[in-house]
Amino acid sequence: MSMxxxxxxxxxxxxxxxxxxxxxxEGAQVSVHHSNPLCGDELDLRLRVADGAxxxxxxxxxxxxxxxxxxxxxxxxxxxxxxxxxxDLAEAFRLMMHGEGHKREDDLADxxxxxxxxxxxxxxxxxxxxxxxxxxxxxxYRGGDGRGSRDD
Amino acid sequence: MDATMIRxxxxxxxxxxxxxxxxxxxxxxxxxxxxxxLEAMQRYYEDANANVxxxxxxxxxxxxxxxEGARARIxxxxxxxxxxxxxxxxxxxxxxxxxxxxxxxxxxPGDVLLATEMEHHANLVPWQLAQAExxxxxxxxxxxPGGELDLEAFEAEVATGRVALFAVTAMxxxxxxxxxxxxxxxxxxxxxxxxxxxxxxAQSVPHLPTDLVALGxxxxxxxxxxxxxxxxxxxxxxxxxxLEAMPPFLGGGEMIANVTLEGATFNEVPYxxxxxxxxxxxxxxxxxxxxxxxxxxxxxxxxxEVALLEAVLPALEGIDGVSVHGPxxxxxxxxxxxxxxxxxxxxxxxxxxxxxxxAVRAGHHCAKPLVRKLGSVATTRASxxxxxxxxxxxxxxxxxxxxxxxxxx
Numbered sequence: 001m002s003m004x005x006x007x008x009x010x011x012x013x014x015x016x017x018x019x020x021x022x023x024x025x026e027g028a029q030v031s032v033h034h035s036n037p038l039c040g041d042e043l044d045l046r047l048r049v050a051d052g053a054x055x056x057x058x059x060x061x062x063x064x065x066x067x068x069x070x071x072x073x074x075x076x077x078x079x080x081x082x083x084x085x086x087x088d089l090a091e092a093f094r095l096m097m098h099g100e101g102h103k104r105e106d107d108l109a110d111x112x113x114x115x116x117x118x119x120x121x122x123x124x125x126x127x128x129x130x131x132x133x134x135x136x137x138x139x140x141y142r143g144g145d146g147r148g149s150r151d152d
Numbered sequence: 153m154d155a156t157m158i159r160x161x162x163x164x165x166x167x168x169x170x171x172x173x174x175x176x177x178x179x180x181x182x183x184x185x186x187x188x189x190l191e192a193m194q195r196y197y198e199d200a201n202a203n204v205x206x207x208x209x210x211x212x213x214x215x216x217x218x219x220e221g222a223r224a225r226i227x228x229x230x231x232x233x234x235x236x237x238x239x240x241x242x243x244x245x246x247x248x249x250x251x252x253x254x255x256x257x258x259x260x261p262g263d264v265l266l267a268t269e270m271e272h273h274a275n276l277v278p279w280q281l282a283q284a285e286x287x288x289x290x291x292x293x294x295x296x297p298g299g300e301l302d303l304e305a306f307e308a309e310v311a312t313g314r315v316a317l318f319a320v321t322a323m324x325x326x327x328x329x330x331x332x333x334x335x336x337x338x339x340x341x342x343x344x345x346x347x348x349x350x351x352x353x354a355q356s357v358p359h360l361p362t363d364l365v366a367l368g369x370x371x372x373x374x375x376x377x378x379x380x381x382x383x384x385x386x387x388x389x390x391x392x393x394x395l396e397a398m399p400p401f402l403g404g405g406e407m408i409a410n411v412t413l414e415g416a417t418f419n420e421v422p423y424x425x426x427x428x429x430x431x432x433x434x435x436x437x438x439x440x441x442x443x444x445x446x447x448x449x450x451x452x453x454x455x456x457e458v459a460l461l462e463a464v465l466p467a468l469e470g471i472d473g474v475s476v477h478g479p480x481x482x483x484x485x486x487x488x489x490x491x492x493x494x495x496x497x498x499x500x501x502x503x504x505x506x507x508x509x510x511a512v513r514a515g516h517h518c519a520k521p522l523v524r525k526l527g528s529v530a531t532t533r534a535s536x537x538x539x540x541x542x543x544x545x546x547x548x549x550x551x552x553x554x555x556x557x558x559x560x561x
Contacts, residue, residue, distance in 0.1 A: 003507055003558065007500075012559070039499050040516035040529040062529045064499035065559075126499065 005116030006123065007065070010073075014110065015065040020075030025058035030141040034133040036125050041067045045133040049141055053082045057137075059130060066114075066123050071130030073110040083138050090131045097124050153452040155541045161186040161444075162539055172509030175547045180325050180355060180488040180535030181513050182377045185441075189380055192440035193433045204432055205406060205423070219432050222439025223422075226387060229442045230353070230372060231363035235392035238425040239385055239435055243354045244274040246373035246388035247319075249425060250350055251278035253398040255317055258348075259288040263316040266309050266340075268293040268301055269525055270324050270331070273518040275352045275373075279319060288316070295525050299327035299478035306336065310343045317348045322356035322367065326517045326531060327478025328485035330356070337368030348394070354378055358537070359457060359486050361450040370394055380445065381438035385431045395421040402427040453538045457487040460536045464489060464545050471552055477526050487536035490517075490526075493556060498532040501555050505532075508551035 028046035035042045041063030048056045056079060059071040074093075078086040092103040093111055099118045117127045159165045164184045167174045176184060196218060202211035204219045220234075227234040240246045255278075259265060265279055269292050283290045291309060294302040301320075309315060318340040322333050337349040351369040356362060358379035364372055371390035377383040388395075400407055400418055404427035409417040418424045445453065461482035468474050473494040479485040493501055502514030513533045516523045523531060534548055 003504065006503065007558070012561075039514065040520065040523065041499070042529055064497035066499070120503070123499070123503065 006120050008113040008116060010110050010113035011065065011069045014069035014072040018068060018072040020056075020058055020072060020079070021060060021068075022058040023060045025056060028058070030137050030144065032133050032137045032140060034129055034136065036063070036067070036129055038122075038125060039064070041126060041129055043067065043071060043129050043133055045071070045130065045137050047134075047137045047141060049083065053080060054078055054086055055080075057134075059133070063129065064123075064126050066117060066126040067129045070111070070114055070127045071133075073108075073113070074130045074134060077107065077109045077111050078134065083141070087135060087138060090135050093131050094128060097127055153448055153456050153538070155456060155539055158448075159539050159541070161188065163187065163190075165539060169509050169511070170507050175510045175544045175551075177534040177536060177540070177544075177548065178511045178513050179358075179537035179540075180378070180517075180533065182383070183358065183380050183537055184539065185382065185437075186380055186444055188444050189382065189437045189440045193382065193437040196433050196436045201433075203429055215432060218436050218439075219430070222435045222442075225439050225442050227389070229362070229446065230357060230374075230387075230389050231365055232372070232389040233392050235421055236390045236395060238388040238390075238395065238422040239430050240388055240425075241384055241431065242377075242386035243352070243373045243375040244278075244386070246371075246386050247274050247278045247350075247352075249388055249398075249401045250348075250371055250373075251282040253401050253425075254348065254394075255279060255282040255288070256286050257399060259286050259316050261287045262314065263288040264309070264312065264314040265290050265317045265319065266293065266306075266315045267291075267319040268321070268331075269295040269521050270299075270301065270327075270329065271319065271321055271519065271522070272325055272352060272354065273520070274354070275319050275321060275350075276521070279317075289314075292521075293320075295522060297526075299324065299329050299526065300484075301329075301331055301336075307339065310339050313343050315340055315344055315347050317350060319350040319352070321352035321354075322362075323359065323486045323488075324478065324519075324522070325355045325488055326490050326519050326522055326533065327526070328488040328490075329478055330360070330484055330486060334366060334368045341368070353389075355486060355488065358445075360454055364389060376434065376438040376441065379438075379441055381441035382434045385434035385438050387438075388425070392421050395425065400424050400427070404428045406430070448538065456538055457536060458482045460540060460542065460545070461485065461487055461489070463542055464534070464536070464548070467545050467549050468552070471549065471556075473556065474552060477531060487540075488533060489535065490531035490533045492528065492531060493552065496555065496559055498530040500559065501532045501552075504555040504558050505551040508547070508554055510534075510548055510551040 025046040031046045043061035095101045162184045200214040202215040204216045227237045293306045350371045353372045353374040357374040376385040407427040477490040498514035
């Protein structure tokens, strides 16, 4: 178990050059705020959904390299996916972080670099922060969408 | 005081982590325990284990004597009346007793409960819960960018004459600031004779000579585990007459004078606030911790920590990209030293430093409003105690340098 398991090159790359990081997202229908009460990491996530799929997303926040890099890699992995598919991918990532299996490795793309974080239990929550925000954002979107449908 | 000799009393300090000798710089979270404390607890369980205040047999009497003996010594240690020493499970519970049994009953609309932005959540959230029920105003003394209380704002608050309870920490757990508690208490009392002054001593009691009267505190809350004692015991130390006038917090055995099916009358203080079987072994352990500290002398402990601060503050400030939060003068601060490394998050810093054998804390230290005020969501904190040595400071500096190099690659 070395520092390179935790701070994989790909993770440091996402940390230094984050993708999908912005404080605004044009046309976003949903915005959620998540924090890690243990260490104070904060993350905002905005989603724009079209035809039942994530057309684009933007995250912003203040957190450690693991939490910010994971959100960046997540953005790459889920943009273009249907909501249900993105949820399934989030579950695959969660299982990997808890050392409970490897599913959809190719779909996780750079997310696979976070595998080593599972060996550092106190940092697992950091890696999951963006993904948990994604699940929450999808649920919020569906809630809003559901009410809209009833109005129709 | 010879810290190198003192270290031999602490088994954990002999440990290695990740193949390196442990440099333990997290005593503000919890201190390590000397053998004298561990042995006192072991001895209690092996020789005298019995419930207290309840039996007529020999062991029950011995256990009660050990328990009450510790109370008397802890009372003397902080200059309190033993009747005003209530054992709780931690400092947090001590604050909750005051919020529930004092603030909720004695404060109401029009009253101000004045706290500060420097407080630990334990000295914030209980008041917020009480405020929701009692409807008093909860106001805060702001903290300056330098990590000290804004005394002008404090004076303006006090001048209204509405401050009915003032809650303040004697020493910040994040930036180390030592507050002028005696002056603040006097100002509060001058404006409102009946105001209650509540002091958070969780960081100050382990590190500074403490006297309840000199502090001007009506109530002092502190925990055992930060002052060489075990977890599971804290103390509410205060004026027994004020405690006597307060309704109970928890109900149950021990805290009663008489019970019928219709109701109960309550025992005298401090027993009224010690419902159920208390943490006897832990209190015995805390008594041994206080004996240990008194043998060293709290003035000596403080002098040792000032010497550490005189070395560590310039050593950290001397590293490119590192800045220390809080007062720069060792005389005005305790040995909890929060710092920032430009461009790096404390969580990452803490993880790399741990690999170097240096245990520091990373996060908001249960003081989110204060850390926000410092312009951050988290800090890295190295906190020192009587067993830390000057020789450990280069290890801290090396670990910081290693961390910087790691993320610069």
